[in-house]
Amino acid sequence: MTSLASRLKGRSELGVAALLGAVGALVLIDAARLVVPYSQSDPVGPKALPMIVGGLLLICAVLLAVNVLRGGSGEAEAGEDVDLTHPSDWKTVLPLAGAFIANILLIDWAGWVISGTVLFWGSVWALGSRHYVRDGLISLALALLTFYGFYLGLGIALPAGLLEGIL
Amino acid sequence: MDVLSSLMDGFATALTPMNLLYALIGVILGTAVGVLPGIGPAMTVALLLPVATVLEPTSAFIMFAGIYYGGMFGGSTTSILLNTPGESSSVITAIEGNLMAKAGRAAQALATAAIGSFVAGAIGTSLLVVFAPIVVQFAVSLGAPSYFAIMVLALLAVTAVLGTSKLRGFASLGLGLAIGLVGLDFVSGQARLTFGLPLLSDGLDVVVIAVAIFAVGEALWVAAHLRRTPLQIIPVGRPWMGKEDWKRSWKPWLRGTALGFPFGALPAGGAEIPTFLSYVTEKRLSKHPEEFGKGAIEGVAGPEAANNAAAAGTLTPMLALGLPTNATAAVMLAAFTQFGIQPGPLLFQNEGPLVWALIASLFIGNFLLLLVNLPLAPVWAKLLRLPRPYLYAGILFFATLGAYSVNLQAFDLMLLLVLGALGFMMRRYGLPVLPLILGVILGPRLEKQLRQALQLSAGDVSGLWNEPIAVVVYIIVALVLLWPLAARLWRARRPRTGGLVMAGGPAVDGPAAGPAAAPSVESPAVEGPAVEAPADRGPEAGHRRADATHANHGQEKS
Numbered sequence: 001m002t003s004l005a006s007r008l009k010g011r012s013e014l015g016v017a018a019l020l021g022a023v024g025a026l027v028l029i030d031a032a033r034l035v036v037p038y039s040q041s042d043p044v045g046p047k048a049l050p051m052i053v054g055g056l057l058l059i060c061a062v063l064l065a066v067n068v069l070r071g072g073s074g075e076a077e078a079g080e081d082v083d084l085t086h087p088s089d090w091k092t093v094l095p096l097a098g099a100f101i102a103n104i105l106l107i108d109w110a111g112w113v114i115s116g117t118v119l120f121w122g123s124v125w126a127l128g129s130r131h132y133v134r135d136g137l138i139s140l141a142l143a144l145l146t147f148y149g150f151y152l153g154l155g156i157a158l159p160a161g162l163l164e165g166i167l
Numbered sequence: 168m169d170v171l172s173s174l175m176d177g178f179a180t181a182l183t184p185m186n187l188l189y190a191l192i193g194v195i196l197g198t199a200v201g202v203l204p205g206i207g208p209a210m211t212v213a214l215l216l217p218v219a220t221v222l223e224p225t226s227a228f229i230m231f232a233g234i235y236y237g238g239m240f241g242g243s244t245t246s247i248l249l250n251t252p253g254e255s256s257s258v259i260t261a262i263e264g265n266l267m268a269k270a271g272r273a274a275q276a277l278a279t280a281a282i283g284s285f286v287a288g289a290i291g292t293s294l295l296v297v298f299a300p301i302v303v304q305f306a307v308s309l310g311a312p313s314y315f316a317i318m319v320l321a322l323l324a325v326t327a328v329l330g331t332s333k334l335r336g337f338a339s340l341g342l343g344l345a346i347g348l349v350g351l352d353f354v355s356g357q358a359r360l361t362f363g364l365p366l367l368s369d370g371l372d373v374v375v376i377a378v379a380i381f382a383v384g385e386a387l388w389v390a391a392h393l394r395r396t397p398l399q400i401i402p403v404g405r406p407w408m409g410k411e412d413w414k415r416s417w418k419p420w421l422r423g424t425a426l427g428f429p430f431g432a433l434p435a436g437g438a439e440i441p442t443f444l445s446y447v448t449e450k451r452l453s454k455h456p457e458e459f460g461k462g463a464i465e466g467v468a469g470p471e472a473a474n475n476a477a478a479a480g481t482l483t484p485m486l487a488l489g490l491p492t493n494a495t496a497a498v499m500l501a502a503f504t505q506f507g508i509q510p511g512p513l514l515f516q517n518e519g520p521l522v523w524a525l526i527a528s529l530f531i532g533n534f535l536l537l538l539v540n541l542p543l544a545p546v547w548a549k550l551l552r553l554p555r556p557y558l559y560a561g562i563l564f565f566a567t568l569g570a571y572s573v574n575l576q577a578f579d580l581m582l583l584l585v586l587g588a589l590g591f592m593m594r595r596y597g598l599p600v601l602p603l604i605l606g607v608i609l610g611p612r613l614e615k616q617l618r619q620a621l622q623l624s625a626g627d628v629s630g631l632w633n634e635p636i637a638v639v640v641y642i643i644v645a646l647v648l649l650w651p652l653a654a655r656l657w658r659a660r661r662p663r664t665g666g667l668v669m670a671g672g673p674a675v676d677g678p679a680a681g682p683a684a685a686p687s688v689e690s691p692a693v694e695g696p697a698v699e700a701p702a703d704r705g706p707e708a709g710h711r712r713a714d715a716t717h718a719n720h721g722q723e724k725s
Contacts, residue, residue, distance in 0.1 A: 016596045020338050027345050030360050037355070043626030044618040046352035049610075050359060053344045060338040067334060074335050074597025079385075080204030080249055081555055083394035088595070092390045096563070097584070100383075103567060104580045112571075119567060123560035127390060138557075146568055154221050156572050 013073055017065040024057030095126035111161020116143035170300055177523030181229060181531055189226045190528050193233020194535045200234070201241020202547045205385050206562055208238030209494035209604075213377035214569040216502055224506040225521050229528040231502065235495050236288060236532050239475050240540055243280040244547050247273060247467070248401050256438035256474050259446045263459065263466030268401040270462045277544050278406035279416045279464055280471040281537060286417075287424040287472035288533035291479025294428050295486075296526060299515070302487035306512035311620035312631050316640035318613045321434040321490050322605060324647050328437070330599040333651075339598045342589070343606020346371060353611075354618065366578050373501040375570045376607055379583045380600050381494070382566035384590015386559045391591070393555060400551050406544050416468040419449050423472030430473075431480020434492055438477040445469035479529070486522055488512060489612075494601055497608050 031050035039045075076084055099122025106115035120139035129135055147167065150156040160167045180186065200211045212231050219227035239256075246257040247264035260280065267276040309317075326336040349360045350370030361367040408416070423445040430441040449469040450459050459466055484490040489510030491497035503510045508518055515522055540547070570583045593600055617631075624630020632638050 013596050016338070016592065016598070019592075020341065023342065023345055027348065027360065034352075034357050034359065035355075040625065041622055042354045042618055044621050046355045046357050046359065049344075049614045049617070050348055053341060053348060053610075056337065057341040057345065060334065060341055063334050064338060072332075074595075075331055076597060077388065077594040079389060080245060080398070081389050081394050082392045083396075084392055086392065088391040089393065090391070092393060093387055093591075096387065096390050100563065100567070100580075100584055104577050104584070107571065107580070108577050112568075116564065116568070120560050120564045123563050124556045127393065127556035127559055129554065129556035142561075142564060150568075150572060154218055154572075156217075156221075156575075158568075158572070159575070 011068055013068045014065060016074075017061045017068065020057050020064060021061035024054045024061055026054075027057065028054035092126055092128070096123055099123045099126060107161075108159055109161055111163050111167075112158040113140075113143045113147050113163055113167065114161060116146065170296060173519060173523045174296060174527060176520060177525070177527035178530075180225060180520060180524035181527040186226055186229050186524070186528070187531070189222075189230040190233045190532050191535060191539075193230035194237045194532050194539060195233075196230075197234035197237020198241040198244075198536065198540060198543075198547065199237075199550060201238040202244050202550050203241075203553070203558060204245065204551075205389050205559060207242075207381070207494075208234050209498050210378065210381035210385075211238070212495060212498045212502065213374055213381060214565055216374045216498075216505055217569055217572045219502070220505065224508065225524050227502070227506070228499070228521065228525045229532075231499055232525055232528045233532040233535070235499070236475070236478065236529065236536060238495065239288075239478050240281065240284055240536050241547065243284065243471050243474070244277060244540075244544065245551065247276045247280065248403060248548055248551065249398050256442060256477070258439070259442040259470040260467055260474070262446070263463050265401075266460070266462035267464065267467060268403070268462075272462060272464075273401050273403040274406045274544075275408050275412050275464060276462075276467050277403060278408040278541070279412060279468045281406060281540050281544075282408070283416065283420040283423065283468045283472040284475040285533055285537040286420045287427060287475040288479060288536075289530065290421075290424045291428050291431075291476040292526065292529045292533065295479050295483055295529070298432070299483050299487045299526075302483060303512050303515050306488055307516075309512070309636055310634055311616045311623065312634045313636040313640065315613065315616040315620050315631065316637040316644070317434065317488065317490065318609055318616065320640050320644050320647070321484075321492060322602070322609060322613070323644055324434050325437070325492060325605055326602040327647060328440075330601075332597060335596070335598045336602050339593065339600065340602035340606045342598075343603035344610040346376060346586075346603070347607045347610030353615070366576070370611075371582065371607075372570075372573050372579065373498075373505075373608065374573050375579050375582050376586060377498050377501070377604060378566045378570045379586030380590040380593075380603060382562050383583055383587025384594060384600075386562045386566070387587055387591040388594040389555075389559055391595075393559075398551075400548060403544055403548050406541050412464055415455075415464050418452075419445070419465045419469035420472040422448060422452075423469040423474075424476040427473035427476030427478075428480040431477030431492075432483040433480075434484060434490060437493065438474045441473040441477050442470040445473040482529075485510075486514060486525075489514065491605065491608065494604055497601075497604050501608055 027050050031047050031054060034045075034047045034050070036045040036047050078084060099119050102122060103115045103119040106118060117136075117139040120142055121135055124135045124139070125132075147158050147160075150158050181190065196211060197208055200206045200208060211234050215227075215230070215234075219230065222230075242257045243260050243264070246261035247268050249265070264276045264280065267273065322340060326340045327333050330336045345360070347370075349367055351357065351361075351368050352359055358368055423441075426441040426445050426448070427438065431438065446466055446469060449463075449465040450456060453459065453463060453465050455463060455465075458464075478493075481491075481493050481496050484492060485496040485500060489500065489503075489512070491500045500510050503514075508514070508521070566583065567580060570579050571577075573579060590600065592598075593603070621628070621630050624633065632641060
């Protein structure tokens with residue numbers, strides 16, 4: 001009666017089971033290629049735990065898939081600022097991830113002060129603030145403060161990048 | 168006497184101006200992150216790890232201790248002033264605490280929470296002083312088999328007892344253990360799960376993992392579901408209590424402490440069960456049962472004390488055995504390793520001065536918290552109004568900074584994003600994060616004990632249970648795993664026993680309780696054995712009514 005398609009509908013949690021299965025398989029495949037030299041001093045060898053962990057993950061994957069198909073579902077985490085009545089808001093999450101990736105790409109080349117400014121400003125924008133100038137100033141101040149704070153206070157030299165020599 | 172003199176030495180170290188300053192920083196920072204949504208003590212300690220490496224280990228741990236206790240204080244403020252508790256341990260406090268605040272008694276609720284936390288913290292820390300050395304004395308005689316068994320117990324207990332779905336707990340544990348496998352095998356030197364990337368051969372940095380799962384995952388998750396309507400924050404003045412409030416609070420504080428400490432000290436620890444038990448106890452013993460459901464002070468005093476005593480209890484296995492049972496303790500354990508300090512029973516021997524200074528600083532931090540927080544409560548309440556874009560952008564900003572500063576490589580930031588996405592997914596589909604973190608941290612140590620144990624027995628499997636303690640622990644493991652089954656059988660045979668069932672599974676006894684079985688916040692009210700009069704007076708907010716369902720009528724205490 002129920003076609004496969006209708007049973008799969010709204011069951012995105014099966015993706016979690018798939019992920020668990022994939023990780024489990026990966027762990028097992030990786031473990032299979034380990035060499036276990038016979039050794040009096042290490043009878044367990046490097047293979048045992050990965051095998052157990054891989055097995056555990058595969059079992060969890062199967063059980064979770066069964067659980068989800070039978071109508072079970074995990075309880076999404078609540079919190080002070082979390083409103084679970086509306087669906088995931090990808091229009092916020094994706095730009096946020098974008099700001100994060102921009103920072104990864106920029107940090108070594110442009111330096112922390114620039115990439116950190118971009119990160120904070122982009123995140124604040126993604127989260128809905130529209131005070132462009134004020135946010136920009138706060139971002140720059142934060143990035144500069146942490147740069148000098150880490151350098152002078154902790155002796156950790158964050159990359160200066162393009163601004164090498166100026167800072 | 169030996170303990171006392173060591174403790175005095177600890178105080179001497181902790182009371183130097185510099186260390187006192189770090190304690191103060193820790194306490195203020197801890198309260199702030201406890202108050203702020205989306206950021207907690209575990210994440211803060213993780214973020215500070217790279218920064219703290221330039222400090223003396225003692226100073227760093229004094230600061231961490233302040234953050235740990237401060238986080239508990241801050242959490243109660245949030246749950247009283249907003250009705251949306253951030254941590255599972257403050258769910259119970261939120262029930263009566265928020266009702267008190269709504270009834271105009273926020274100041275008293277905050278006061279009984281703060282003073283109760285102080286009392287419980289002081290007693291709990293004293294119990295830690297008494298018990299930790301005893302546990303150590305007992306633990307130094309244990310060999311690898313017993314350690315292996317105890318670690319298995321801790322992992323299984325945290326996974327199976329806490330949280331709503333065991334299956335999802337085990338899935339999370341498996342992921343954590345898999346992450347912990349990455350890197351070179353410490354005996355044979357072979358690369359495991361590194362995919363040929365040299366950057367992975369040292370394993371994943373615990374700081375990066377913890378920051379990714381706690382901070383990045385949380386920020387992304389909140390961003391996806393950001394509440395657009397501002398929360399109702401109840402304004403508050405300076406906390407204070409009248410004579411009557413004191414009279415009604417002191418017993419719940421002591422009872423809460425008595426419940427909290429042992430549960431915290433058990434490997435399955437956690438603060439959810441003792442706070443819940445304390446709530447039920449206070450409700451039963453209260454002289455004002457009619458106030459429960461309308462803001463009874465006992466319902467705040469008891470659970471808050473239980474919460475803090477459990478926090479102190481958790482430090483007993485952490486310091487004495489190297490066994491963390493909550494997220495903050497797990498990250499602190501990672502910090503020991505970061506400083507090149509070997510956690511475990513030898514910790515007291517090898518790092519005595521540090522450990523005793525840490526314990527002394529717990530007393531100091533606890534006192535500072537009371538001193539700082541009673542007058543500052545209105546300031547903390549203002550912190551709740553911080554615009555959310557800044558808060559979550561700030562969390563991402565400092566998460567990035569913290570993770571990057573460990574090794575100064577952009578590769579770590581990529582890991583941060585990938586694992587952050589994992590954290591997001593786990594929150595979306597209800598996979599608890601604690602088993603993952605414990606799996607990452609305990610996994611490698613577990614493997615080491617396993618291999619050592621079998622090395623001693625030359626590969627004979629019986630080497631795993633050739634110590635009596637190991638056998639005892641395995642029996643406990645079996646009990647933990649079989650407990651739900653046994654409880655179900657027990658209930659099937661005696662369908663009308665309500666009472667002190669574990670907090671995890673809402674015990675719906677038969678069809679009578681049907682409609683009352685609702686989300687977790689309500690369950691204490693549902694399961695609480697009815698006090699003589701059904702507390703059906705106030706037409707309080709809808710969810711209070713659960714209390715008055717007929718399921719509770721005539722139900723004797725079990």
